[in-house]
Every structure is written in C-alpha cells, then in structure tokens.
Amino acid sequence: xxxxxxxxxxxxxxxxxxxxxxxxxxxxxxxxxxxxxxxxxxxxxxxxxxxxxxxxxxxxxxxxxxxxxxxxxxxxxxxxxxxxxxxxxxxxxxxxxxxxxxxxxxxxxxxxxxxxxxxxxxxxxxxxxxxxxxxxxxxxxxxxxxxxxxxxxxxxxxxxxxxxxxxxxxxxxxxxxxxxxxxxxxxxxxxxxxxxxxxxxxxxxxxxxxxxxxxxxxxxxxxxxxxxxxxxxxxxxxxxxxxxxxxxxxxxxxxxxxxxxxxxxxxxxxxxxxxxxxxxxxxxxxxxxxxxxxxxxxxxxxxxxxxxxxxxxxxxxxxxxxxxxxxxxxxxxxxxxxxxxxxxxxxxxxxxxxxxxxxxxxxxxx
Numbered sequence: 001x002x003x004x005x006x007x008x009x010x011x012x013x014x015x016x017x018x019x020x021x022x023x024x025x026x027x028x029x030x031x032x033x034x035x036x037x038x039x040x041x042x043x044x045x046x047x048x049x050x051x052x053x054x055x056x057x058x059x060x061x062x063x064x065x066x067x068x069x070x071x072x073x074x075x076x077x078x079x080x081x082x083x084x085x086x087x088x089x090x091x092x093x094x095x096x097x098x099x100x101x102x103x104x105x106x107x108x109x110x111x112x113x114x115x116x117x118x119x120x121x122x123x124x125x126x127x128x129x130x131x132x133x134x135x136x137x138x139x140x141x142x143x144x145x146x147x148x149x150x151x152x153x154x155x156x157x158x159x160x161x162x163x164x165x166x167x168x169x170x171x172x173x174x175x176x177x178x179x180x181x182x183x184x185x186x187x188x189x190x191x192x193x194x195x196x197x198x199x200x201x202x203x204x205x206x207x208x209x210x211x212x213x214x215x216x217x218x219x220x221x222x223x224x225x226x227x228x229x230x231x232x233x234x235x236x237x238x239x240x241x242x243x244x245x246x247x248x249x250x251x252x253x254x255x256x257x258x259x260x261x262x263x264x265x266x267x268x269x270x271x272x273x274x275x276x277x278x279x280x281x282x283x284x285x286x287x288x289x290x291x292x293x294x295x296x297x298x299x300x301x302x303x304x305x306x307x308x309x310x311x312x313x314x315x316x317x318x319x320x321x322x323x324x325x326x327x328x329x330x331x332x333x334x335x336x337x338x339x340x341x342x343x344x345x346x347x348x349x350x351x352x353x354x355x356x357x358x359x360x361x362x363x364x365x366x
Contacts (some may be wrong), residue, residue: 013053028099029046033132036064038088054088063092101121116200295315318361
C-alpha cells in the first residue's frame with residue numbers, strides 16, 4: 001500500500017503546485033536575493049505513505065535556495081521537492097548579468113598625480129548558495145571593487161592609468177581587478193566578474209592636453225611612416241618594373257637585330273645566287289649561241305667542209321647533250337652556286353662537253 005500512496009502523494013503535490021504560476025520576483029537595483037515565503041510541509045501524507053514534500057515554482061532566470069529546518073541550504077532545480085515534514089524557507093537568486101557603477105575614488109599615483117576614477121563593472125551570480133552566505137552581497141562586492149580601484153591608482157603611474165582607458169588597453173585593468181577578485185575566496189565563488197571598464201577619469205587637465213597632443217603627434221608619425229613605407233614600396237615596384245621593361249626591350253631589340261642580320265645575310269646570299277644564276281645564264285646563252293652559229297656555219301658549208309661525217313656526228317652529240325645532259329640552272333645545288341662567292345662558277349661537265357664539241361666543230365670549218 002505504501003508505494004501506491006507514495007506515488008499518489010507525489011502526484012497530488014505536483015498537481016497542486018502546477019495550479020499556480022511562478023511568483024513575480026522584482027529584484028532591487030543593488031540586490032540579487034529576494035526572500036520568499038515559508039513553506040509548511042504537513043505530516044498527513046508522510047504518515048500515510050512515507051512521502052511528503054512541496055512544489056517549487058521558479059521564475060525564468062532565477063535560482064531557488066531552500067533552507068531546511070536543520071539549517072542546511074539546497075538549490076533544487078524546481079518542481080516537486082520530496083522532503084520531510086517541517087518548515088522550509090525559500091530565497092530567490094537573480095541569474096541575470098548585472099552592472100554597477102562605483103563611486104569616484106581619488107588617490108595619488110606612483111608619479112605623484114592626484115587622480116579620481118570610477119569604473120563600470122559587469123558581474124553575475126556564480127553560486128546561489130554561496131551568495132546566501134554573504135551579508136548584503138552586492139554592497140560587499142562593490143566595496144571591495146572600490147578598494148581595488150584605490151589600490152590600482154596607488155600602484156600605477158598617471159600615463160599607465162590613462163592608457164588603460166583606451167579601448168586597446170582595457171585588458172590591463174580588467175586583469176588587475178580579476179586577479180584581486182580571485183584572491184577573495186568566498187566572494188569569488190559567489191560572483192563572477194565579466195568585465196571592468198573605466199567610466200570616469202579625472203586628472204590634471206594640462207596633462208590631458210599634453211597626452212592628447214602627444215597621441216596626435218604619434219598618430220601623425222605613424223601616418224607619415226606608413227606613407228613613407230608606401231612610397232618606398234611604390235619606388236621599389238617602379239624600379240623593378242623599369243628593370244623588367246628594359247630587359248624585355250633589350251631582348252626584343254636583340255631578337256630584332258638577330259632577325260635583321262639573318263634577313264640581311266639571306267638577302268645577300270640570295271643576291272649572290274641570283275647574280276651567279278644571271279652570269280651562268282649569260283655564259284650558257286653565249287655558249288649555245290656559239291654552238292648554234294657553228295652548226296649553222298657547218299650546214300652552210302657542208303659541201304666544202306672536210307670530214308662531213310665527223311661533223312654530223314659532232315652535231316648529233318651536241319644536240320643530245322643540250323637536250324639530255326644539260327640541266328636547268330635553277331636545279332643546281334646551292335653549294336655549287338655560293339661556294340665561289342660572287343665570281344662565276346666553273347663550267348659544268350655538260351657545258352664543258354658542249355664547249356669542247358663546239359671548238360672541234362669550228363676547227364672543221366677551217
């Protein structure tokens with residue numbers, strides 16, 4: 001019977017709890033803990049089934065810390081909480097990330113300047129049960145932060161603190177406060193610091209003017225250095241482009257000169273070849289004219305020419321040589337045309353034969 005009554009008791013506790021929505025919790029500006037009401041757990045269901053408890057409804061982004069009759073504290077996730085009969089106390093803890101501004105803290109820097117600082121701190125609750133162990137936890141946290149702020153001013157120079165306000169150097173001040181906060185055992189377990197930023201910086205106005213001018217001059221120097229580097233890079237690229245262009249021009253001119261020299265040499269050789277062809281053609285023309293003239297003289301004086309049969313045989317040899325053995329001038333080898341330079345090359349075997357036969361035929365006319 002007890003298991004059945006135990007399940008029924010749990011079901012009734014859950015049904016009753018779900019009938020009511022989560023309470024509206026309004027945390028004040030400097031508070032992360034809101035006290036809830038007392039919860040009385042009766043003995044009826046416990047005597048009947050051995051099961052008793054209550055239903056814990058939690059608003060969004062809120063923890064619940066329950067103090068038991070024996071003084072122990074627990075942080076259940078919400079829903080049905082099975083506990084022994086007795087009186088229980090509930091506290092609600094804020095889960096949201098919060099931010100607070102410190103008061104202005106005035107101290108003297110290591111270089112003797114009087115500064116006043118105020119910082120903006122972003123924090124959140126890390127452990128709800130540990131927060132409940134601290135009296136006025138937010139005020140305690142801010143008091144320690146202001147103490148750290150005074151220590152930060154006393155241990156740094158004016159210029160270092162001024163640079164900490166710069167966006168690029170915010171990590172320096174955050175690291176200082178983070179290390180100090182981590183050294184406080186209970187407070188560091190209760191709260192997590194997300195970021196620390198300088199809100200207000202009050203110091204020597206003349207110093208600020210000098211720092212602003214120095215910053216502007218440093219920026220001008222950086223811009224001038226960047227422009228100088230860009231100018232050097234541009235000049236280097238221009239020089240490289242000029243060298244490359246000159247190299248390409250030189251290579252192109254060399255190729256053009258080599259091509260011109262080759263064309264000139266080919267033209268000269270061609271002119272020599274043509275001149276040799278012309279001279280050889282003229283010589284061959286003269287040779288053939290002499291041969292034809294001699295043959296005509298032989299024919300005209302055939303009756304008086306001694307050795308008529310010999311003359312006829314020579315004429316036949318001449319005609320056969322002209323028609324079969326004498327090659328065209330254009331078909332002769334290039335080496336034979338150019339090896340003698342611009343002079344007339346020697347007679348070919350066919351031309352030499354025609355010349356000899358012509359001389360022999362002419363001797364018959366004498």
